[in-house]
Amino acid sequence: xxxxxxxxxxxxxxxxxxxxxxxxxxxxxxxxxxxxxxxxxxxxxxxxxxxxxxxxxxxxxxxxxxxxxxxxxxxxxxxxxxxxxxxxxxxxxxxxxxxxxxxxxxxxxxxxxxxxxxxxxxxxxxxxxxxxxxx
Amino acid sequence: xxxxxxxxxxxxxxxxxxxxxxxxxxxxxxxxxxxxxxxxxxxxxxxxxxxxxxxxxxxxxxxxxxxxxxxxxxxxxxxxxxxxxxxxxxxxxxxxxxxxxxxxxxxxxxxxxxxxxxxxxxxxxxxxxxxxxxx
DNA sequence: TGTACACCCTGTAGGAACTACAGACTCAAT
DNA sequence: ATTGAGTCTGTAGTTCCTACAGGGTGTACA
Numbered sequence: 001x002x003x004x005x006x007x008x009x010x011x012x013x014x015x016x017x018x019x020x021x022x023x024x025x026x027x028x029x030x031x032x033x034x035x036x037x038x039x040x041x042x043x044x045x046x047x048x049x050x051x052x053x054x055x056x057x058x059x060x061x062x063x064x065x066x067x068x069x070x071x072x073x074x075x076x077x078x079x080x081x082x083x084x085x086x087x088x089x090x091x092x093x094x095x096x097x098x099x100x101x102x103x104x105x106x107x108x109x110x111x112x113x114x115x116x117x118x119x120x121x122x123x124x125x126x127x128x129x130x131x132x133x134x135x
Numbered sequence: 136x137x138x139x140x141x142x143x144x145x146x147x148x149x150x151x152x153x154x155x156x157x158x159x160x161x162x163x164x165x166x167x168x169x170x171x172x173x174x175x176x177x178x179x180x181x182x183x184x185x186x187x188x189x190x191x192x193x194x195x196x197x198x199x200x201x202x203x204x205x206x207x208x209x210x211x212x213x214x215x216x217x218x219x220x221x222x223x224x225x226x227x228x229x230x231x232x233x234x235x236x237x238x239x240x241x242x243x244x245x246x247x248x249x250x251x252x253x254x255x256x257x258x259x260x261x262x263x264x265x266x267x268x269x270x
Numbered sequence: 271t272g273t274a275c276a277c278c279c280t281g282t283a284g285g286a287a288c289t290a291c292a293g294a295c296t297c298a299a300t
Numbered sequence: 301a302t303t304g305a306g307t308c309t310g311t312a313g314t315t316c317c318t319a320c321a322g323g324g325t326g327t328a329c330a
Binding site: 058059060061062063075086087090091093094097098100101103104105107108111112114115 | 193194195196197198210222225226228229232233235236238239240242243246247249250
């Protein structure tokens with residue numbers, strides 16, 4: 001590895017918690033820029049790539065599609081030059097994020113109730129399903 | 136349709152917001168019980184199926200895998216007889232749900248800041264990526 | 271009664287987002 | 301110079317859907 005702040009895909013995988021194969025897949029899918037290469041053809045990464053990959057991982061875990069994440073990353077990269085466009089895309093995602101938070105809160109409350117009741121040994125009728133019937 | 140509280144897969148799809156093909160897929164995958172059939176072989180559903188499907192849809196949207204949802208549904212169905220087991224599984228999911236809420240909150244704050252700044256016409260340096268670097 | 275026409279059936283093949291090899295090459299340490 | 305872990309490309313498999321094709325069902329209306 002030529003420089004101390006440059007590292008291999010294995011190290012990137014370890015630091016980001018993203019599978020090596022998945023990293024290469026994200027590169028093919030255009031979510032990560034093609035990295036520099038060592039003389040022997042090894043991919044060379046930097047800290048900024050760890051940050052970006054962590055973001056992708058978290059966003060995926062929260063149910064965003066790769067397409068949505070591409071949009072969010074474009075926001076971060078400020079590829080959409082127009083402030084108006086940044087505003088609009090941001091607002092759309094904001095609405096979605098808030099809806100997800102609401103639903104998770106509801107799920108949280110219900111799970112907490114179940115867990116507490118179960119700790120007491122009294123299993124309540126399960127309200128998990130009903131909670132999502134409406135919203 | 137034999138009875139008024141019994142309906143076809145098309146109606147179920149409409150009421151739950153889940154694609155017809157996906158409903159059949161969930162049945163194959165064992166997330167939905169095999170429904171009753173009309174004399175001609177049509178699937179017959181009831182309101183309880185709408186509830187269950189809505190739950191699956193929401194949970195998927197929140198990033199849970201079908202396997203995790205199976206677990207949650209088992210909790211709801213109380214297939215896991217032991218209260219201790221219900222407690223443990225519930226607690227695991229509760230921890231996960233709370234972590235998701237934390238991350239979404241962070242994302243919400245950042246998006247809100249960006250959107251507000253953009254409404255003023257001043258584009259800030261983007262903190263979206265950094266937000267997920269640590270947790 | 272028959273005949274449209276929308277709906278449903280099974281089965282299979284595709285897409286998205288990974289994941290897991292195989293077979294060959296690289297790199298660092300000895 | 302050699303060994304062994306790590307990486308390369310390419311391809312094939314998995315999960316979770318999604319979209320037909322080709323055929324049967326249900327009902328409404330003439």
